[in-house]
Structures are given as C-alpha cells and as structure tokens.
Amino acid sequence: MRRSSISRQLTQGLALVGLVGTLLLFLFVAIEYGMTFSTFFDREALPRVIHELSEHVLMPVLVLIVPMTLAARWVIRRSLAPLADAAERVDAAPEMARGFRIETGQLPLEAVPFADSVNALLARLDRAAGDQEAFAADVAHELRTPLTLLALEMDRLDPDTAAPLRRDIAHMRRLVDQLMLLAQIDADNAAQMPQTPIDLAELAADVAGRLAPLAVSQDRLIAVEGKAAQCVRGRREALAAALRNLIENALRVTPAGGTVTLRVGPDATIAVCDEGEGLSREQLDQLVRRHRRGDHASVDGAGLGLAIVARIMAAHGGSVTAEPEHRVVRLQFAPDTK
Template sequence: MSTTPLATSSDIALNLALSLISASVAPVLLLDGDLSIVAASQSFLETFDIGTDRVAGVKMADLGGGEWNTPPLWALLKATAYGQAAIPAYEMDLASPSGSRRLVLNAQRLVYGDAQAADKGFRVEAHDFPAEATGFADAVNGLLARLDEAATRQEAFAADVAHELRTPLAVLALELDRLDSPDGQRLKRDVSALSRLVDQLLILAQLDAQAAAPAAAAAVDLSEIATEVVSQYAALAIDEDKALALKIKDAAVVEGRREAVAAALRNLVENGLRVTPPGGVVTVTAGPGARLSVIDGGSGLAPERLAALSQRYRRGDHASPSGAGLGLAIVARIMAAHGGRIATRPNQAELILAFPSADRNRP
C-alpha cells in the first residue's frame, strides 16, 4: 500500500499564488524573501516588455535596465517581506527606455515555506485580489480550513489511542511487580517495550499532524530538557552500574514542541546507556548555543551509518531485541520538523541535536 503525504498549507498557499498569477489579467509579480522573482503574470511581461527567460530567479532590483531599483520601493518591499507592513497604494514614476510612466503598486506578504509557525489557521486575505480571483481564493480558504480540521482530528485520535493503550499497560506493569521470578521480569520488560512503542507511535502521529498544519511553536529551554531527561534515567543508569553525567554550557532557548525535543534526547540517552559497558559514563550536554549532545561509551557512529539508522525499521548492532527500529528515525523526524538536524562525531562517540536558534527564526 502506498500513501501520498498531505499537502501542507504552505504548499497550498504557494500553489494558490502561482495559479492566481497565471490567471491574472493584471501585472503581478510573486517575490521570495530575498525579493527575487518566483513568477510573473503574462500581463506584467507584456506591459513592461520583458522576456520570460529574464524573469525567474532575477532580483527585482535587476529587472529590465535597473529602473526598478529605487531605494524607497526597495525599503517598502523589504518591510512587506518581513511582515512589518503591506503596501496599499504606492505611487512611483518608472523610467524606462520607452519613456516614463506613473505606477500605483500594491504588495502583500503571502507566507509559504517549511514549517512556518503561522501555517495552522493560515487563510488567504482576498480583499485586495481582483474580482475574478476572489471565488478561487474563498475555495482555497475552505480547503485550508478542512486541512486544519483533519490535522487536529489526527492528533486528537492518536492521543486518545495512546491513552487507551497506556492505561492497561500501566495496570499490567503494576500486577507484574508481584511476580518475583525470571518470567515476571521478562514480562515486565515486554510491557515496558510496548509502552515505549506506544509513545513512539504517538510522536510519529503528532509529527505527521504538525507537517500537515504546523502549530505555533513555544519557547523550549534546552538546559531544562537536559536536566529533566537526566533525572528520568539516573536510576536506570545506577541499576546498570553506569554513570549519567550532565553538563550545562550556556544552552540556548529554541522554538518548537517541548515534548518532541525531550523525546529526541530520551532516545539518544537510551541508546547511549545501551551501548555503554558497566562502569562507563554517558554524558549529556546542553549547549553551547542551540544544541544538545550525548557522549556514550560505545564506538561511535559514522555519518553514513547514522544516515542508514535514521530510516524507519533500521536497527543498530546494539539495538534492543524488543524494539521496533523507530528510535533514530523519530529523532531525525523531530529534528527536521524543528529545522535542525542530528549529527555525529564518531571519534568522540557523540551524537548531536543541532537546532536553529530562536533569534534566527525571527525576522
């Protein structure tokens, strides 16, 4: 069975803009954040006598003979691109080889791209659109609303299923505590593995919902995440005759989903404890900057090996026999959803979660 991923509202917004430009009878340009041209309407090309081969990817300031490179217009467009203002009716004189003409320009920011924080609930503002395009814009807004609803239902369903599974598993684990036998211990490990699998599937469902309709990100303190995860696994490390160390090095605050970031670090700590021999140390470091890292007592992962293990159902040499092969795949998905990446330094047996800083995400 093959599946087709849901288009995000970012994709829909971009496709809407391209469709409107192709259908528009008015001179229209679509610019990216650097004010380079993504697309131009046929009317724009004909009105200003510009060939199609001299448009896509060209900065607006370099269009034609440079007549569009006027500092006031450039400043206004930059402000619009960063969401600071829209241009309702800017008048300017455009000088060109064919003569001078008076123009009235309108500009509005249309957000699209990867994992924009405002995607969920995003709607196209159609009040400035030509009359022939408003019906199409309304239809797309209806589609965006249904996409948001579908993503919300998917996340709620995953949470309900996880809750229904966690409760009996927790009760079963308590009952198994009464069995002081090898079989009882084995069953407790199996129940623990099932609980972990439920948590992993819930995270995957949440990430899929987030990809379809991203919700607003929250501030995540990486030092708090590291402290919390180390506290959770300290007892397990002691039981296995291993040490779990924590280092805080001026860690940053990033934007994202706190529970997802914590889950990514938990996966690395679990893997680190698994490959570290008794008497060894697993070190969790928050910082410097927007990063978390785990150094363990294993042999390290080469970049190509890390890339292979980041695929679903690929298992490492020291993987838990009761696992489902989802650990590093989930970590990779979480990092991609946050605009970051998982990296390795095999000579130091270190895995790194590198995030974009919160400041970098702001215009």
C-alpha cells in the same frame, strides 16, 4: 501543453492589433490621398507620400501601441505581484504549521476564487491531520490501562517466566509513551503554545540526574560537561523528552562499564556522546524518518524515538545531527535572541 505567460500573450495580442491597425491605416491613407503603387515609384511624389505615411500611419501607431504595450505589461506585473508575495509566504510557512491560510486581501479579484479553494483544501488537510493525531493519541491513551493491568498481572508470575514478558511490556510502554509524546507535540504545535526560556546546562543536568539511577543499575554512567549557561526558548517538557530519548538510545549502545557524556555548548547545542558503534549520518537520516530502524538499533523502538526527537527539534527551529566519527548525536538549537 506549453505554458503561457499573460504578459507574453498580451504583448503578442497588441503586436497583432498594431500590425492589423497599421495595415488598415495604410490602406485608408492610401485611398484618402489617391495613392497607387505607381506613386511609390514616382521620384517627385515619394517624399510627400513618405511624409503622409509617417504622419498618418507611423506616428499614430507608435503613439498608441507602444505606450499601451508598456502600460499593459506594467499593470499586469503589478497586479500579479501579490501572487508572488503570497507564494513566498506559503514557502516560508513552518513545516508543521496548522491553520496556515493564503491571505486573499491583497490578491487581485480574479485570483481570489483560486486562493479560496486552496484555503479550503488546507482547512480539510488540517482537519484530517488533527483527526489522525487525535486518533493516535486516543489509541495510545486507551492502551495505558490494559498495559498497566498486564504488567501488574505479570508481577504474580514467577520471575523466570515473567522476565521475557516484562521486557515486551516495557517495550510497549515505551512505544505508547512516545506516541503520546508525539501527539502532545502536534497538539502544542497546533495550539502554538507559548515558549519559555530554558537553560540548556540546567536541562542537561536535570535529565541526566533523572536517568542516572537507571543507568547505574545497568552498570553505566552518565556525565554532564560544560557549565556555561546557554539559553533557548521552547517547551521544557518536550526538550527534556527529546534529550531523554537520545540518552536512552546512547545507554543502549554503550557497553557495560561505559559512560554517556552530555556536552553543553559552547553555542546552543547539547551533544550526547556514547561509547558504542555510533550512528552514521545515513543511519540517522533513516532513523529520523519514521518506521525505519538502523541495523544495530535494538527492538526498543529507537526508530520512533529519533523521529520524535527530530520533530521536537524542528518545532523549536533546531535540528538533530549525527557525528559518527565522534560517536555524537547533537541537538542544535536556534539561539535565544530575545
């Protein structure tokens, strides 16, 4: 179906009205002044005829139709402008914003029913997304006690039998933790939690310090470089979880004896450098999308982990990028401008 523009239709309509009006006027004027076709070929009568026609036909048409067309186009453009503004605001809405609605206050009356139904649809989607998140959170929550019990029962088995089972449980624990974290991020996003200033160097040192004992027990080291204070605004626990995820991934791909290095700055970034194969940009893109995993990603749920990192960064107006040539995964933050 060909799409039609209101302005265009109106112009066409007015042009038609103008044309018909002109013809009718011409007819009336002709009858009024007793003109016939022969008059037009009468050299003496012609100037008078042209004068009459321009005075009674051309002038009224020009005076009425042209300003009307211009005015109508102007009115239409003006009354539709709020729709364009609303579209801009919809486009600018953050990716995971909840409770976003089109403001109907500025819209012309005729557009309000449409906007209302779109808003009702948005409300239904919000509810559905909320239910979905709550469900995921509940599932993860309910899994915790049975998983704990399982791990505790396992402790009674002889170590050789238990070792592979314990690895499986550790994997499940990590998944449950990540699901909980994801639910938490979504909930925080929906509630628009207040953000606090966070020193990236301090954050990196803190998370590195917490993970170092585990790394050392697996014969790997963690180091932090760059001391310059870089401040961003955000949720500290969420950002710490994002960084922890990246470091855990880096530790997994770094061979024994290697070091995972965190570089803070010089701008608002934290780079996590591993000594493994490194991720290509395509692999990262895939990993960031949920449920997909890189070829060398282990069974430890790195896929879900990176998806969570990407969500956390997006919620902070930042991003996660890979520089495989440098074996770096980088958290890039929007600088704190306040």
